[in-house]
Amino acid sequence: MISKPLGTSQLGVGFLVLSACLATLAMPALARDTRLVLPIYPVMQQPATREAIGNDVQLRFAATPQPLVSQSQMLKAESYARPYSTTQRYGDGRPVIRSDEETCREAMRNTLVALAQAARARGVHTVTQVESFYEGALLSTPGAYECHAGTGSAEVHLRGVAGGDGGAMATASVGVDDVDAVPGLNAEGRTAYQKFLQSKPPRTLVIRRSGDSSWVHWADGLVPRDINRPSDPTQRALEYCTERHHGECSVYAVDYTVVYQKPKPAAAERKVATEGPVANLYRLPTDSHFADVNDSSVVPVREQSRDRYLGFLALPLPRAFAVAADGSAAFASGGAAMADVLNTCEREGKTCWLYAVDDRVVWKSDPRQRIGRVNQLSRIQQDARTP
Structure with missing residues (x-):
């Protein structure tokens, strides 16, 4: 066998390969981001x-x-x-x-x-x-x-x-999960508060005090079910509250923090004195003449829900009563009563229709002609309500 020396070109290739390997080893590994x-x-x-x-x-x-x-x-x-x-x-x-x-x-x-x-x-x-x-x-x-x-x-x-909102301080030692810390809640209010806790931020719960009792209203998310409502949940919750109750409503909790500060009684009294009667924010639906509004015997609800209709009749105007497909019922009062009662049904995952509004029955036998969503309501412009 005749040996043959390695050619110059082959030496060059070997050198280049070795240099590339050494360079690769010398390079730092790129950090993951x-x-x-x-x-x-x-x-x-x-x-x-x-x-x-x-x-x-x-x-x-x-x-x-x-x-x-x-x-x-x-x-x-x-x-x-x-x-x-x-x-x-x-x-x-x-x-x-x-x-x-x-x-x-x-x-x-x-x-x-x-x-x-x-x-x-x-x-x-x-x-x-x-x-x-x-x-x-x-x-x-x-x-x-x-x-x-x-x-x-x-x-x-x-x-x-x-300090972007003027320095409102969180309520010390009160956790947002502590339902018992909310003053004056009845069973319905406690249920509403639990639903607020299950919602996702951004979210706000407001409270309306009256003597030893309290009502709560809450809103979450940035897309309201009613497009005429504010996108900010704090403004929306306060709007719900002030439309349904005379007097001052206060923010109780925002997201995961309790911020409640008891309102001054004098300010609340001044507001009640100057507010006057509450006006409907939505146009009243046409009377269907299905029944007399005071006749609770023909309301299409389960027997145990019939007492709720009597409670509805005791409310001041504006007011709204809705019947659910499962025979349960819900009612609300205030300027946005129709929207509020339908939104309540939607939050609970129920299909509801308006039965009575103010002093008229609007229920119709044909389900296709009933009012079951907020977007079926016609909102009254503010300037049209102002005398």
């Missing part, structure tokens, strides 16, 4: 989050993005979480690696705590317009936050407005 947009409510509904934030600072999330915020009032906070579980371990002792979503939820909680601490350092008890602000980029999705997860940590950045 996974962007996630996650909902806020799973973080806020955890008792550990509310306990960590504390009751002395109220955090209110932005209903819509706020591109312009005063630098002097702005509060910023950022924090992170490690993916390694502190409670779960494999059989060989290694910590379990949590998912990006789990790690981001802890990072969000840590950032909320940091924002509350920044508020305390500023001497304020309220931070409004809390929103995701990662690396100075405003997230346009309401009710969500941006998280960046890597191999070793997940990070969240937030901002808010210090």
